[in-house]
Amino acid sequence: MxxxxxxxxxxxxxxxxxxxxxxxxxxxxxxxxxxxxxxxxxxxxxxxxxxxxxxxxxxxxxxxxxxxxxxxxxxxxxxxxxxxxxxxxxxxxxxxxxxxxxxxxxxxxxxxxxxxxxxxxxxxxxxxGTDGLVINTKTSKATDYADLCAPENAGKVSMRLKRPTLIAMAFASGKDPFALYNDPKAYGALMDEMGKKLADCKANVKFYWDAKDQLLAGIRSGELTTAMMWDTGGWELNKANPDVKFIAPKSGALxxxxxxxxxxxxxxxxxxxxxxxxxxxxxxxxxxxxxxxxxxxxxxxxxxxxxxxxxxxxxxxxxxxxNNIKWYPAVPAGIEEIEGRVLDRVKAGK
CATH class of the missing domain: 3.40.190.10 (Periplasmic binding protein-like II)
Structure with missing residues (x-):
């Protein structure tokens, strides 16, 4: 889907x-x-x-x-x-x-x-459903979101510049962003930290995806080896190529x-x-x-x-x-504005 x-x-x-x-x-x-x-x-x-x-x-x-x-x-x-x-x-x-x-x-x-x-x-x-990682098991050894930024995957990954990516990177860093939802200052500091990680990761990104067809085509062609995406997209790809699999990251699917x-x-x-x-x-x-x-x-x-x-x-x-799925809790007012400012800076290269 x-x-x-x-x-x-x-x-x-x-x-x-x-x-x-x-x-x-x-x-x-x-x-x-x-x-x-x-x-x-x-x-x-x-x-x-x-x-x-x-x-x-x-x-x-x-x-x-x-x-x-x-x-x-x-x-x-x-x-x-x-x-x-x-x-x-x-x-x-x-x-x-x-x-x-x-x-x-x-x-x-x-x-x-x-x-x-x-x-x-x-x-x-x-x-x-869930978001996690889709990998080509012949060319990628990724097991968690942080591997999207690993040197061996340079130029071969895709993700979205949206709030799930910030949250995923936080969990992969050993933090619990949901526990900070009611502390805007602490949440903002954590998102700033994750924004810097995404900015440093730009060299690894072949493209930031927005459309389903673009992402699936990139994996089918071998242009991408690792992507943060939704489960059913991975299962759809797996039907045509058994080497492509959706995996639940070690820090937990979202x-x-x-x-x-x-x-x-x-x-x-x-x-x-x-x-x-x-x-x-x-x-x-x-x-x-x-x-x-x-x-x-x-x-x-x-x-x-x-x-x-x-x-x-x-x-x-x-x-x-x-049992390790991280279910999204209710989003308090103001949280998405914090994330939006961070993502805008990543887009602008700041």
Whole structure:
């Protein structure tokens, strides 16, 4: 799954309907497959308008309208509490309208905790995955994020100039950046330190990637031997070339959970709750997981997944690596501004 490609499209299954028969969904690419939308429309009568985006744009769109324009959004769990506290762009979920038995209990509990603001829950889990390292095992011996900057990989690596890279480098340096979230001064000092590491690492970088196709092409061609990227990208490459593998770094893969959250001025809560419950049914979740390339928080859906993907997951995540995933907690207000300033300096070569 690519978490960086932006697009907009409208998928409808029938004639235009009034707002009360339309679900306006703001989501990631691959999370609302055409066959799933058609099945939902057939079962419920709701049509679905899909706009694909990413975390930053979701927040920007909802902030600009005060939470209007969409009935359901899918931000990552760490991007809910902060924006809600600052901008009030979501409405609290009515948990009685959700079928809790369809969710993996531990994931539901964790996401509820991470999306709670003033005692109210604003998000429940849907799709989850990780960022780590993808390497060509014939040409790279990398085992942790710091190896992206090792002399032997000069000119052969790729990463993004985004916050996950700063956080990854911090963990690889033996620090816990998440533990400093509530101490802006200490967090800023740590990010400055990681920014210097990335600046010193520039000579190793063939290119900073933004688009999925560019990155995958670089690894396929052998131009890149090591990259920080998402798990399913590595598994996709592995199908064509067994020497290319996604590995969980020694300091821990970075784990994310994309949620379901209802915008503050959404007009069709009934359709939103219907879509959530529909998507968490194991047989439906398995279809979405196959399209997205990631696992879901639906209880039992993993048993219906593609067996090749199940094996790749097991190879990349033995029990110790799975237990060592560093899950993104809620991002407090101001943290991303600190990171943005550091990344701007790295881009400027300062």
């Amino acid at each position: 690519s978490r960086v490609v932006l697009a907009s499209l409208v998928l409808t299954a029938g004639a235009a309907h009034a707002d009360d028969k339309t679900l306006r969904l703001l989501t990631w690419g691959g999370y609302a497959p055409k066959d799933v939308i058609e099945q939902f429309t057939k079962e419920t009568g709701y049509t679905v308008e899909v706009t694909t985006s990413n975390n930053e744009e979701m927040i920007s769109k909802l902030r600009a309208t005060g939470g209007a324009g969409f009935d359901l959004a899918q931000p990552s769990q760490d991007r809910i509490a902060g924006p809600q506290t600052e901008f009030r762009i979501y409405k609290a979920l009515d948990m009685s309208k959700l079928k809790a038995e369809l969710f993996i209990p531990s994931m539901l509990k964790s996401t509820e905790k991470n999306t709670t603001v003033k005692g109210k829950v604003y998000g429940v889990p849907h799709i989850w 784990g994310w959970v994309d949620t379901f959250a209802i915008p503050a001025k959404g007009k069709n809560d009934a359709a939103a709750y219907a879509w959530i419950n529909f998507n968490m049914r194991p047989e439906v979740a398995a279809k979405v997981a196959s399209a997205a390339g990631n696992f879901t928080a639906s209880k039992g859906a993993d048993q219906m997944m593609d067996p090749v993907l199940k094996k790749q997951f097991a190879d990349s995540f033995p029990e110790a690596a799975l």
